[in-house]
Amino acid sequence: MSLGVGAALAALALPAGAPTLSLAANDGADAAPPQRVVSINVCTDQLAMLIARPGQLLSVSSLATDPQTSLMTAEASAHTLNHGAAEEIFLMKPDLVLAGTYTRRPTVALLQRLGFPVEQFAPATSFDDIRANIRRMGALLGRRDRAEALVAELDARLEATRTATQGKENRRRAGLTFANSYTSGAGTLSQAALDAAGLENIAKDFGVRGMARLPLEALVMADPDLVVSSTKDYGAPALAGETIRHPAYRALAREKTSVDVPTRYWVCGGPFTVEAVRILREAADSPAADNLAATARRKP
Amino acid sequence: MSGTAGYRMLLAGLALATAVLFALSLTVGPAGISLSDSLDALVFGNGGAAGHDADTRAAMVLVMREIRLPRALLGLGIGASLGLSGAVLQGLLRNPLAEPGLLGVSASASLGAVLAIYTGLSALFPLALPLAALAGAVAAVIVVQAMAQGGGTLTIILAGVAVTSFAAAMTSLALNLSPNPFAALEIVFWMLGSLDDRSMTHVWLAGPFILAGCAMLARCGRALDALTLGHDAARSLGIDLARVRLFAILGTASAVGAATAVAGAIGFVGLVVPHLMRPLVGAVPSRLLPASALGGAAMVLAADIAVRVIAPGRDLKLGVLTAIVGAPFFLWLVYRSRREPA
């Protein structure tokens, strides 16, 4: 699941809950780990930077330095940046190329024809996907221990949130609004984050799977306890962002608890996605939300 | 005169139809609020006493007053602007094919609005949005008007085609240059128009310009009657043509500019409505104005209800529906005018 336009379309095209594709993956035996790894997708960029040993990762995509999309901008700028063009990748003479399954497909096809080993990662739509992607990245880079450590850390933080959630008898209902009034439902990473934070998604009432439009008036009538937006500053305005400036949305956000989960936390699945869970849980636990929920319960 | 009673009946009928469509527009939406609840929420601020808790009632009021009311109000105002300006432009240019959409007024207003929004200017200074759209519209009317001097139907239509294509290309360029990836996709909105999730903010922004524009257009009736006989005869009947042109241009630019700034370019309404109304008012240009304003409002309200009923949740564009009705109609008009001696 992701929030970029192209990625959103990809998420729509993706059958919900599709298993992680391992295209020609040599998960198992890794005789000699690759020495010249090039990543051309912002999600594989971040996983690779977390896992690779120093010097092993030659280049990451330029998007990895965009603070709106990537959480590892400082690390990324220490690497050579690529723009995902087959020509520049070719000149780097990589012994492993990391790519996403839905982006830069012509580049990937061309590189494969030229004989470069390309490993494609499907977008994570669950924490299981995230674990699997981390472990696969560890295996590919010959860094299984580092991958296991990251998975353990992820699980520990998820467990901590889960413990904190237990005992709250009233599950809060959250309404997600992305650009152009889109929302996320079953089979998306956003849903996984809401689940982990112990929140209900109002999209379920509308039977949303993957991403779908949720008209503003349907959002208002669904009466969520928590209004979740996910913004990204593109440096220029567009009508797509007007939904959250609509007076009806603002009135709803004023009355309920509202929280913004920046796009970069869940546009890619990674250990950092736990941060999205934490933000959601914190907002749900804020005193304002408690008061409102309490008032609501007192009403007939 | 004998037709006066019939004319009053027609206006009353159109007003009634517009009122019914306005009410219907308020009751159609994905939230599925019942008719009585929705009107209750809108008028009295409480959504149906029985069977709803306080939160649902508050939500209904919010939906009715902040989402559906502005949508219906804009449908009314934009439809009236398009119908009225179509009738005035046809009368002024003495040409049945004149229309804000075909003359490039809507496309140019879109360009103005796009420049104001995507540069971030309208975020700093909200009035920049209607003003920029107005400026775009004025430029288009002036170009077409200049081309229309002494030119025939073909000249005007070709000038409109050129202005429309240029404005659409520049709009596309402006949107493609935006670093925001959503901007490029929004060309559809600017070319086909939509009233989806408009707010009272848009009503306050566009409303005054629409009212001022329609007031100017409404004052052209007498002059348009005289123009039935041609420019010289009209002037000899005491018509100040320069003043009429100014009113028609500024009125169209203000009303259509503001309408386009908040709802994108909605085509063909200004063409189809005056044609449907003309036989009903004995072709008298001054009588055509109120009839076209009401007819335009009814048509846009009906189209906006239809997009919500036909494909709920898909954000079907208004211009798609108006084009499905309008484009064949336009072709028929061109075919008919082709058979007449030029």
Next chain:
Amino acid sequence: MSLLDIAGLSASLGRKTVLDRVSLAIGAGECVGLIGPNGAGKSTLLRAVLGLVPHDGTISLTGQAPASLAPDEMARRIAYLPQEREIAWPVSVERIVGLGRMPHGTGAREPDDADRRIILEAMRAMDVAGLAGRRATELSGGETARVLIARALAQRAPLLLADEPTAGLDPAHQIACMRVFSDLAKDGASVLVCLHDLGLAARWCTRLVLMAEGRIIADGPPAHVLTPDRLAEVYGIRAFIGAAEGGMVLQPLDVLVGRDAV
């Protein structure tokens, strides 16, 4: 003081001089025929009086400059019947004739009884009362011309400027038209009418103004203006000139060959 006083009027279209220092005065009760070959400047003279073409020289209406009059006031003083006969919309004939009442306040309101009487009189005068309910765009050329003349009559202005009103009319309606103009003059109004039909001009006008190349060549009673020499010089034609029923009769007969030699 004349109803219309024109002094030293010049106008040009592009680089071509269309009117060259034309001076003309028309008093009340005159039916003046403006004649001359194509391109003599007749239409431009009428349009200049109305302020429709830029010009030099002075024009005064009973002593007042047209520019100093409000457009409505101007329209109450001068009715104008242009050559253009294209009616844009299928409005009823009665409505078209009714447009003549516009300078008198109609247009903002529906015509009152007095207006309706005037409209009906005008339609009867031009024999179009029977077409009152017809669509003006569905008439024959002659019918359209008569409807438009009726429209100008309904304006009831003391001065009527008419540009080729009889073109395209059958003989009976040509005569009816000229008789109406002549009667208007007898009732004290003034008419300045451009004509190509010299027979009509000779018979119905009290005075003729002959123009050629932007200038007035002759001005006076028909018998003084339409001499065989002038017809040969200005039009290059030979005509039968006679008299019948107390008026002049003129019938062009032939084009003069080698007119330069005359």
